[in-house]
Amino acid sequence: xxxxxxxxxxxxxxxxxxxxxxxxxxxxxxxxxxxxxxxxxxxxxxxxxxxxxxxxxxxxxxxxxxxxxxxxxxxxxxxxxxxxxxxxxxxxxxxxxxxxxxxxxxxxxxxxxxxxxxxxxxxxxxxxxxxxxxxxxxxxxxxxxxxxxxxxxxxxxxxxxxxxxxxxxxxxxxxxxxxxxxxxxxxxxxxxxxxxxxxxxxxxxxxxxxxxxxxxxxxx
Numbered sequence: 001x002x003x004x005x006x007x008x009x010x011x012x013x014x015x016x017x018x019x020x021x022x023x024x025x026x027x028x029x030x031x032x033x034x035x036x037x038x039x040x041x042x043x044x045x046x047x048x049x050x051x052x053x054x055x056x057x058x059x060x061x062x063x064x065x066x067x068x069x070x071x072x073x074x075x076x077x078x079x080x081x082x083x084x085x086x087x088x089x090x091x092x093x094x095x096x097x098x099x100x101x102x103x104x105x106x107x108x109x110x111x112x113x114x115x116x117x118x119x120x121x122x123x124x125x126x127x128x129x130x131x132x133x134x135x136x137x138x139x140x141x142x143x144x145x146x147x148x149x150x151x152x153x154x155x156x157x158x159x160x161x162x163x164x165x166x167x168x169x170x171x172x173x174x175x176x177x178x179x180x181x182x183x184x185x186x187x188x189x190x191x192x193x194x195x196x197x198x199x200x201x202x203x204x205x206x207x208x209x210x211x212x213x214x215x216x217x218x219x220x
Contacts, residue, residue, distance in 0.1 A: 035202055038169035043159050044069070050156040064130055064146055065153060066111045068164075072171030072189050075150070075164050079142040081129045096190035103190055176200045
């Protein structure tokens with residue numbers, strides 16, 4: 001691996017002919033080799049009740065947890081939600097933090113019911129829905145506030161081996177296992193390319209069982 005990278009560097013630096021690139025293999029890319037770290041069903045069962053019983057002074061906690069689990073939003077996307085992102089007829093407009101494109105997502109009933117309480121309780125002077133209790137009310141503080149809320153609930157649930165992004169992986173895995181197409185999942189998650197969504201095919205157990213080859217012999 002080190003030797004191949006050295007050849008690539010020397011070729012780009014002009015110290016060896018670029019035509020020689022075809023004589024040696026490309027450096028392997030293992031960016032999609034690992035499985036997404038989603039929550040198990042048992043962990044979800046532990047997580048949700050603690051999210052709903054969050055501290056009274058952090059009213060945004062239960063709603064934000066549901067946004068992660070149902071819609072697979074990123075932490076920064078939830079932290080950046082404002083009053084104008086709530087649309088009529090149960091829809092939410094989300095600005096993708098990577099492509100900066102807006103996507104319109106339907107709010108599941110349980111998310112819509114709890115979100116209505118949050119929006120109704122937010123003062124008109126607040127810029128964001130999930131702002132911290134004390135200033136400064138910056139984008140960075142809102143991000144930290146939402147991230148700390150997730151860590152707090154993880155701690156209550158006794159989940160120590162997962163991070164905030166695992167909630168996004170959990171939502172995507174649930175959609176794929178429920179029969180949603182990769183295009184639909186990519187649209188919900190805000191992926192620029194559906195290729196990024198293909199990694200969740202590794203967790204689609206129903207489809208994998210259909211294509212799995214029988215184990216040779218009588219061993220199981």
